[in-house]
Amino acid sequence: MAVMGDLALMGTKIKLIGKLEKRVFGVPLSSSPRFSVSQTRNLDVSKSRTAVRAVLQVEKIQSSGELKEGSLGFDVVSERELKENGFLGLRKTKLVCTIGPACSSLDELEKLAIAGMNVARLNMCHNSREWHQDVIWKIKKLNQEKGYCVSVMIDTEGNQIQVDHGSSSSVKAEEDSIWYFTTEKFEGSRPFTIQANYEGFSEGVNSGDEIVIDGGMATFEVIEKVGNGLRCKCTDPGLLLPRAKLSFWRDGKLLGRDYDLPTLSTKDWSDIVFGISEDIDFIAVSFVKDAEAITHLRDYLTTTSSKAIKVLAKIESLESLRRLEEIVEASDGIMIARGDLGVEIPLEQIPSVQKDITYVCRQLNKPVIVASQLLESMVEYPTPTRAEVADVSEAVRQYADALMLSGESAIGSYGMKALSVLRTTSTRMEQSCREENRQTLLHQRKLGASLPDQIAEQICNCAVEMADNLGVDAIFVYTRHGKMASLLSRNRPNPPIFAFTNDNSTQMALNLQWGVTPLLADLSDDMEGNVKKTVELIKAKGMIKKDEAILVVSDIIPISTAQTIFQSIQVKNHQSHCL
Numbered sequence: 033m034a035v036m037g038d039l040a041l042m043g044t045k046i047k048l049i050g051k052l053e054k055r056v057f058g059v060p061l062s063s064s065p066r067f068s069v070s071q072t073r074n075l076d077v078s079k080s081r082t083a084v085r086a087v088l089q090v091e092k093i094q095s096s097g098e099l100k101e102g103s104l105g106f107d108v109v110s111e112r113e114l115k116e117n118g119f120l121g122l123r124k125t126k127l128v129c130t131i132g133p134a135c136s137s138l139d140e141l142e143k144l145a146i147a148g149m150n151v152a153r154l155n156m157c158h159n160s161r162e163w164h165q166d167v168i169w170k171i172k173k174l175n176q177e178k179g180y181c182v183s184v185m186i187d188t189e190g191n192q193i194q195v196d197h198g199s200s201s202s203v204k205a206e207e208d209s210i211w212y213f214t215t216e217k218f219e220g221s222r223p224f225t226i227q228a229n230y231e232g233f234s235e236g237v238n239s240g241d242e243i244v245i246d247g248g249m250a251t252f253e254v255i256e257k258v259g260n261g262l263r264c265k266c267t268d269p270g271l272l273l274p275r276a277k278l279s280f281w282r283d284g285k286l287l288g289r290d291y292d293l294p295t296l297s298t299k300d301w302s303d304i305v306f307g308i309s310e311d312i313d314f315i316a317v318s319f320v321k322d323a324e325a326i327t328h329l330r331d332y333l334t335t336t337s338s339k340a341i342k343v344l345a346k347i348e349s350l351e352s353l354r355r356l357e358e359i360v361e362a363s364d365g366i367m368i369a370r371g372d373l374g375v376e377i378p379l380e381q382i383p384s385v386q387k388d389i390t391y392v393c394r395q396l397n398k399p400v401i402v403a404s405q406l407l408e409s410m411v412e413y414p415t416p417t418r419a420e421v422a423d424v425s426e427a428v429r430q431y432a433d434a435l436m437l438s439g440e441s442a443i444g445s446y447g448m449k450a451l452s453v454l455r456t457t458s459t460r461m462e463q464s465c466r467e468e469n470r471q472t473l474l475h476q477r478k479l480g481a482s483l484p485d486q487i488a489e490q491i492c493n494c495a496v497e498m499a500d501n502l503g504v505d506a507i508f509v510y511t512r513h514g515k516m517a518s519l520l521s522r523n524r525p526n527p528p529i530f531a532f533t534n535d536n537s538t539q540m541a542l543n544l545q546w547g548v549t550p551l552l553a554d555l556s557d558d559m560e561g562n563v564k565k566t567v568e569l570i571k572a573k574g575m576i577k578k579d580e581a582i583l584v585v586s587d588i589i590p591i592s593t594a595q596t597i598f599q600s601i602q603v604k605n606h607q608s609h610c611l
């Protein structure tokens with residue numbers, strides 16, 4: 033015997049199956065699954081006259097019969113974590129690692145995968161095409177042969193204005209020393225000379241303006257313009273690193289500069305073509321200025337790639353902040369690239385800007401990565417600073433979908449340790465957020481333009497409220513394109529979300545979404561069959577304990593009845609025979 037409830041919503045069926053202990057939509061329920069109750073309640077879900085009618089009733093669930101052969105599509109890392117820590121012990125915050133010379137061997141990559149790397153990032157600014165290809169092949173090999181599930185992201189070089197002193201190490205700029213910034217091209221280095229990579233870099237700059245290198249590594253005052261070059265005096269001594277970035281200031285204010293350069297350079301396009309041919313999962317676009325470049329790239333990918341490659345916009349300039357909402361709307365996700373952002377805006381503004389961006393992303397339901405200098409000191413040292421741990425914790429408390437390592441994993445000696453710090457710190461803060469019940473503090477904005485989209489959204493909002501109120505152990509979602517999984521994730525539920533999909537690119541894309549464990553499964557149009565099969569398999573693997581309850585959500589649309597959308601919510605526990 034089990035409890036079963038139906039919610040009927042314009043052809044949408046919602047089922048509740050299981051032990052109902054608390055309140056659903058404010059309706060008090062008996063604590064025993066062996067009760068008989070029938071209640072109705074109207075609930076407006078949109079501006080239209082649509083209403084939800086909730087009917088709770090007792091129904092007998094048939095015994096499951098024999099277990100079928102098959103795989104649940106679990107990757108080895110999630111499977112191990114689930115067995116060791118149980119449902120609630122699964123980490124929700126996703127981890128991205130930049131791959132560089134310190135971690136590019138098969139062995140090192142496997143160690144990162146074991147330690148929880150969900151996405152590997154390749155920065156196209158560095159190294160050769162062959163090097164990147166080799167890393168991608170190794171990751172695919174690990175996924176295919178050893179059962180990991182690591183997605184691949186390429187990060188474009190972009191049209192960045194950089195200055196270089198021509199030496200491979202850093203150079204010191206002393207106070208009052210005179211330097212010449214030039215656009216002239218020459219090999220090697222010349223004393224007190226810095227090459228800029230763009231002819232127009234000094235356009236609109238006046239004498240008396242300040243040049244700040246890498247967000248404050250050193251500062252110069254412009255003495256005079258000489259052709260396209262600038263003669264400058266060092267006013268704040270410091271270090272000049274190779275390929276440094278610069279910002280211009282006048283009267284204490286940043287000079288917003290719109291260089292007439294396309295967001296995607298010729299090299300970026302060739303890297304994108306390479307990425308498509310290597311079957312990558314994400315393209316992170318550097319120095320996005322507006323939504324246009326993102327829309328253009330997405331259109332290009334739709335026509336050239338059979339796979340749904342996701343486009344992430346990197347927020348790392350003043351212009352991107354000014355057009356934040358349109359960029360978030362146009363893209364599949366966002367990276368808060370705090371490194372270059374800190375060159376473009378005053379450092380003290382970064383924490384509030386990060387908070388605002390993560391908030392907008394949640395509202396518009398796009399995954400967001402917090403990147404750069406999370407554990408910067410670990411490039412050199414085996415432990416993080418207390419301030420770094422606090423920074424990581426704050427990003428987790430803001431419910432960022434993912435955290436990213438840059439130099440810590442790419443060139444650092446303690447990449448594995450840094451990843452472990454991200455893992456333990458995020459797990460701890462997630463637990464604290466659950467105890468505080470911070471999810472309820474978040475406001476949401478309606479996303480769906482069409483009624484079916486609004487229905488999907490409302491189902492997910494209600495499903496998460498139910499899951500949290502009922503204290504279920506896990507949410508199962510059956511999804512083709514990941515929409516329902518992301519709408520559930522957006523609500524940041526207490527239990528983990530297991531997203532079953534038969535689409536490989538959906539699985540790899542969901543790797544970036546908070547709290548979602550994506551699983552590749554052989555789904556049919558028969559929802560009851562899908563649920564039964566996966567629950568039986570997960571039970572057979574010993575992943576469900578006797579007293580655990582699961583909430584099931586689906587958006588599988590049967591091909592034969594494409595006009596009608598059958599979406600459902602069910603709650604299952606061991607009292608129902610099919611568990």
Ligand SMILES: Nc1ncnc2c1ncn2[C@@H]1O[C@H](COP(=O)(O)OP(=O)(O)OP(=O)(O)O)[C@@H](O)[C@H]1O
Binds near residue numbers: 158
């Ligand atoms: N593929 C690589 N090969 C060699 N060095 C790398 C590679 N990837 C990263 N690095 C090194 O790691 C450091 C940090 O990496 P990351 O790519 O995050 O730099 P970044 O400058 O912050 O990124 P971006 O250029 O996108 O702003 C780089 O300065 C570079 O020295």
Ligand SMILES: CC(=O)C(=O)O
Binds near residue numbers: 348
């Ligand atoms: C990641 C990156 O591009 C930055 O922080 O600038």
Ligand SMILES: [K+]
Binds near residue numbers: 189
């Ligand atoms: K880059």
Ligand SMILES: [Mg+2]
Binds near residue numbers: 369371372
């Ligand atoms: Mg950057």
